[in-house]
Amino acid sequence: MKRELLMIPGPVMCTPSVLGEISRPVVSHVSSEFIEVFGDSLRKLKQVFMTESGEVFVVAGSGTLAMEMALVNVCEPGDNVLILSNGLFGERFREICMRHKLNADYQQAEKPGSCVSISKVEEKIEGKEYKAVTVTHVDTSTSVKAPVKELGGIIRKTNAVFIVDGVCATAGEEERMDNWGIDVLLTASQKAIGVPPGLALLAFSEKAVEIYGERKNPVDSYFLDTQNWRNVMDSYMNGKPSYFATPPVNLIFALNTSLTEILREGLEERFKRHALIAQAFREAVKSMGLNIVPFKEEYAANTVTAIYYPEGVEDKVFRSEMRREGVIVAGGLGPLKGRTFRVGHMGNVNPSDIIATISAVERALLKTGCQVTLGQGLEAAQRVLKEL
Numbered sequence: 001m002k003r004e005l006l007m008i009p010g011p012v013m014c015t016p017s018v019l020g021e022i023s024r025p026v027v028s029h030v031s032s033e034f035i036e037v038f039g040d041s042l043r044k045l046k047q048v049f050m051t052e053s054g055e056v057f058v059v060a061g062s063g064t065l066a067m068e069m070a071l072v073n074v075c076e077p078g079d080n081v082l083i084l085s086n087g088l089f090g091e092r093f094r095e096i097c098m099r100h101k102l103n104a105d106y107q108q109a110e111k112p113g114s115c116v117s118i119s120k121v122e123e124k125i126e127g128k129e130y131k132a133v134t135v136t137h138v139d140t141s142t143s144v145k146a147p148v149k150e151l152g153g154i155i156r157k158t159n160a161v162f163i164v165d166g167v168c169a170t171a172g173e174e175e176r177m178d179n180w181g182i183d184v185l186l187t188a189s190q191k192a193i194g195v196p197p198g199l200a201l202l203a204f205s206e207k208a209v210e211i212y213g214e215r216k217n218p219v220d221s222y223f224l225d226t227q228n229w230r231n232v233m234d235s236y237m238n239g240k241p242s243y244f245a246t247p248p249v250n251l252i253f254a255l256n257t258s259l260t261e262i263l264r265e266g267l268e269e270r271f272k273r274h275a276l277i278a279q280a281f282r283e284a285v286k287s288m289g290l291n292i293v294p295f296k297e298e299y300a301a302n303t304v305t306a307i308y309y310p311e312g313v314e315d316k317v318f319r320s321e322m323r324r325e326g327v328i329v330a331g332g333l334g335p336l337k338g339r340t341f342r343v344g345h346m347g348n349v350n351p352s353d354i355i356a357t358i359s360a361v362e363r364a365l366l367k368t369g370c371q372v373t374l375g376q377g378l379e380a381a382q383r384v385l386k387e388l
């Protein structure tokens with residue numbers, strides 16, 4: 001049997017109990033067994049999103065679908081949208097806006113590794129009326145984490161709907177929908193939620209639902225119109241089936257099991273574990289003389305880290321060396337392609353996984369001709385991990 005550590009920023013490794021749900025016999029989407037599980041998973045998702053008043057949606061699809069679902073339900077053609085972008089996934093919001101004829105005001109971080117400043121955001125929202133403001137909580141391409149709490153504090157004072165892409169953050173980074181004033185929170189199953197790819201997960205606040213109610217035109221997508229899904233989610237939560245489009249039953253069984261495991265660990269504990277493992281990893285790579293992409297520790301993400309290669313290390317060679325060691329890491333994205341590698345450390349990641357990853361990085365760097373002292377990164381990580 002091939003055993004490897006999948007340390008990429010999604011999809012992530014799943015627990016055996018979650019995987020077991022994928023191979024269970026398929027049941028009817030209107031069976032009592034499924035009704036109960038779907039209802040449970042929607043209630044648990046609200047807990048993981050930290051929302052009481054938000055309406056949750058679980059739809060077959062990926063994170064990109066969730067991004068599009070958020071925008072098309074909130075906005076109509078011609079609306080102004082402010083996009084706060086710290087990397088490639090911010091850019092994706094802009095592309096979705098263009099496709100739906102939304103007026104995107106694209107505010108980009110100065111350079112890869114920096115983060116759009118709060119003062120810039122204040123200046124922007126004072127100058128124009130926006131229907132929505134989007135931000136990527138953790139931009140997976142740069143591993144930069146946006147200050148979502150502070151942004152929420154500013155945006156909640158305006159009429160704009162605050163849309164947060166939590167795809168690489170939710171259930172890993174501290175993220176409190178109601179408390180922080182998030183209006184649409186979206187994520188996907190295959191990142192810190194710990195389920196195989198295939199589910200788009202969203203919640204809409206009362207403000208977002210109200211804005212929907214004021215629409216002049218129907219949503220220009222049949223599948224993505226929340227109006228079509230609302231009754232489905234409400235029914236299952238009330239113990240009754242309802243049909244709009246067939247739910248991916250096995251994935252929803254897996255989601256329910258993973259959410260149970262997440263809540264059993266406890267969200268606060270989970271945030272702490274992610275923070276400590278990420279810190280251990282950052283300390284390790286820095287002690288090896290490598291540079292991470294985020295300029296400041298305060299916006300270095302706890303779910304993924306993007307690292308610059310030292311002079312002379314070839315991306316292809318390094319990553320195939322890592323693969324030979326049994327550790328799968330990701331390459332760079334966009335302008336960082338070829339110059340960086342990315343390590344995902346979210347979901348079920350534990351201290352042993354990160355130690356194994358660091359040791360493989362040390363050996364792979366040595367083999368690619370770098371000056372590294374074996375054990376240096378491990379020692380730095382150990383000093384942090386002993387606090388867990």
Ligand SMILES: *Cc1c(COP(=O)(O)O)cnc(C)c1O
Nearest residue numbers: 062063064089138140167168188
């Ligand atoms: C992975 C990711 C996406 C895209 O999700 P898909 O499931 O690949 O469509 C969007 N935003 C962020 C921040 C991501 O990490």
